[in-house]
Amino acid sequence: MVDALISFVIDQLASTALEQIKENVRLVLDVEKEVEQLTKSLKKIHAVLKDAEKRQVKEAVVQEWLDELTEVAYEMDNVLDEWNTQALKQQIEEQEDQGENTLVIKKKVRFSMPSPSNCFCFGQASRRIFVRHDIAQTIKDLNSRLTKIAEERLKYQFHSTTTSGIEQPQRPKTSSLIDVSKIFGREHEKHTLISMLLGQGTSTGEEERGPLVIPVVGMGGMGKTTLAQLAYNDENVKAHFEKSIWVCVSDPFDEIKIAKTIIGGHDTPNLDEFNDLMQFVSKFVEGKKFLLALDDVWTEDDTKWEQLKLALMSGAQGSRILVTTRKETVARMMGATTHMIHLEKLSEQNCLSLFYHIAFLDREKDKTDLLETIGNKIVKKCDGLPLAAKTLARAKSFSSIVAQLL
Numbered sequence: 001m002v003d004a005l006i007s008f009v010i011d012q013l014a015s016t017a018l019e020q021i022k023e024n025v026r027l028v029l030d031v032e033k034e035v036e037q038l039t040k041s042l043k044k045i046h047a048v049l050k051d052a053e054k055r056q057v058k059e060a061v062v063q064e065w066l067d068e069l070t071e072v073a074y075e076m077d078n079v080l081d082e083w084n085t086q087a088l089k090q091q092i093e094e095q096e097d098q099g100e101n102t103l104v105i106k107k108k109v110r111f112s113m114p115s116p117s118n119c120f121c122f123g124q125a126s127r128r129i130f131v132r133h134d135i136a137q138t139i140k141d142l143n144s145r146l147t148k149i150a151e152e153r154l155k156y157q158f159h160s161t162t163t164s165g166i167e168q169p170q171r172p173k174t175s176s177l178i179d180v181s182k183i184f185g186r187e188h189e190k191h192t193l194i195s196m197l198l199g200q201g202t203s204t205g206e207e208e209r210g211p212l213v214i215p216v217v218g219m220g221g222m223g224k225t226t227l228a229q230l231a232y233n234d235e236n237v238k239a240h241f242e243k244s245i246w247v248c249v250s251d252p253f254d255e256i257k258i259a260k261t262i263i264g265g266h267d268t269p270n271l272d273e274f275n276d277l278m279q280f281v282s283k284f285v286e287g288k289k290f291l292l293a294l295d296d297v298w299t300e301d302d303t304k305w306e307q308l309k310l311a312l313m314s315g316a317q318g319s320r321i322l323v324t325t326r327k328e329t330v331a332r333m334m335g336a337t338t339h340m341i342h343l344e345k346l347s348e349q350n351c352l353s354l355f356y357h358i359a360f361l362d363r364e365k366d367k368t369d370l371l372e373t374i375g376n377k378i379v380k381k382c383d384g385l386p387l388a389a390k391t392l393a394r395a396k397s398f399s400s401i402v403a404q405l406l
Contacts (some may be wrong), residue, residue: 003046003049003050003053006042006045006046006049006069006073007046009042009073009076009077009080010039010042010043010046034136034139034140034143035139037143037147038076038139038142038143038146041143041146041147041149041150042146044150044153045069045146045149045150045153047160048153048158048159048160051158051159051160052065052066052153052156052158053066055156055158059156061156062156065149065152065153065156068149069149070391072142072145072146072149074381074392075138075142076142076146077381078377079135079138079139079142082135173248173250174225174229174246174248174295174296175246175248176229176232176233176244176246176293177229178226178229178230178233180230180233182354182357182358183226183230184346184350184351184353184354184357185346185347185350185351185353185354186223186226186227186230186346186350189227189341189343190227190230190231190234192341193214193216193227193228193230193231193322193341194231194234194236194237196212196214196320196339196341197214197231197237197240197291197320197322198236198237198240199318210309210312210313210315210319211290211292211309211312211313211315211319211320211321212319212320212321212339213321213323213331213334213335213336213339214320214321214322214323214336214339214340214341215322215323215324215325215328215330215331215334215336215340215341216228216322216323216324216325216341216343217325217326217327217328217331217340217341217342217343218326218342218343218344219326219385220326220387221385221386221387221388222343222344222345222385222386222387223343223346223386223387224296224324224325224326224343225295225296225324226386227324227341227343228293228295228322228324231322232244232246232291232293232322237291240289240291240318241289241290241291241319241320242288242289242290242316243285243288243289243290243291244290244291244293245261245262245264245290245291245292245293246293246295247261247262247292247293247294247295248295248296249294249295249296249297249298250296250298251296251298251299252298252299253297253298253299253301253304253305255274255304255305255307255308256274256277258294258308259277259278259280259281259308259311260277262281262284262285262292263280263281263284274307278307278308278310278311279311281308281311281312282310282311282312282313282314283314285311285312285314285315285319286314286315287314287315287316288315288316288319289315289316289317289318289319290312290315290316290319290320291319291320291322292312292319292320292321292322293321293322293323293324294321294322294323294324295324296324296325297323297324297325297330297334298325298326298327298330299330300327300329300330300333301333302333305333305334309334309335321334323336328340328342344384345383345384345385346384346385346386346389347384348379348380348384351379351382351384351385351386351389352375352376352379354386354389354390354393355375355378355379355382355389355390355392355393356375356393358389358390358393359375359393378392
């Protein structure tokens with residue numbers, strides 16, 4: 001998520017809108033140099049973000065470095081939003097001023113006297129100077145913080161995106177367990193997914209071709225795993241299948257590891273041979289109506305999936321393979337057809353509910369009202385992404401604000 005945010009800020013800094021910032025506030029604090037330094041620091045950081053995001057899983061200090069970077073990036077985004085708003089107001093005021101000046105000229109006044117409108121214009125100009133100064137000062141402060149973050153990247157010895165041979169990350173592990181009290185929204189998607197798992201609306205021909213693959217597709221942080229967990233733990237779904245198996249796949253796609261997870265802790269002979277293992281999987285599910293959840297699948301290599309899929313063909317009619325993935329090409333490769341759920345963003349109201357549940361847990365209502373304005377602005381930045389709402393609700397900066405105001 002921070003990768004996309006940094007890219008967006010860099011684009012904003014290179015836009016024509018920024019030229020207006022430079023032009024209007026360069027005399028205040030020489031902001032042009034500050035903006036150039038900001039851009040350089042951001043590009044240096046952006047080059048190592050992929051490696052940093054991979055290593056944060058194992059290294060707490062890297063996670064803290066990314067958290068601090070994310071906070072600064074959001075503040076920069078806010079500054080640019082503020083400037084765009086002020087620039088628009090200034091354009092409107094200037095147009096109004098021009099209209100008033102035209103009227104004064106037409107009247108051909110003999111004696112020049114300060115008019116209320118002229119005083120008003122002077123007041124507007126004064127306010128603009130203050131606004132420009134505040135923005136310039138904020139940019140200078142952010143530049144100082146970002147320069148420090150950029151320098152700290154060196155001590156972690158991150159690999160640049162141009163460097164080859166970076167070790168594949170170990171992604172966070174998932175299980176089928178879920179706390180439903182912390183879930184907001186997704187009722188419609190949950191109902192649809194459960195209906196697919198239970199075979200409602202499925203033709204006989206589809207059932208006869210082997211286990212039906214049902215993918216949940218969506219970008220990172222959208223809540224694919226959460227939706228799969230909700231359906232997997234539904235009481236009707238549990239009662240419908242004889243066997244239910246949850247496998248966290250991630251990257252790389254390891255067929256042997258997945259197969260061993262499927263058969264679990266059952267007594268097995270030495271199954272280091274791939275063929276023997278696939279045979280055992282086939283016997284394990286033979287004649288059984290099973291639900292296999294494969295969470296976080298990345299590979300598009302059909303040879304990785306084909307042998308495992310053949311081993312699962314022995315399951316009883318009505319068996320299901322539930323898949324979560326970011327790519328529709330992965331879903332197609334695994335044999336998905338019409339039974340596919342594309343996960344969209346959360347509604348703003350559900351995103352707010354999720355954010356408040358985490359950020360204001362066990363707080364008194366009259367106290368949390370003090371933070372509503374701040375919370376609403378933060379949630380708008382989440383853009384409907386549940387993971388973003390959770391991350392920002394737990395952010396150190398927001399926690400410190402809560403501590404100060406409550």
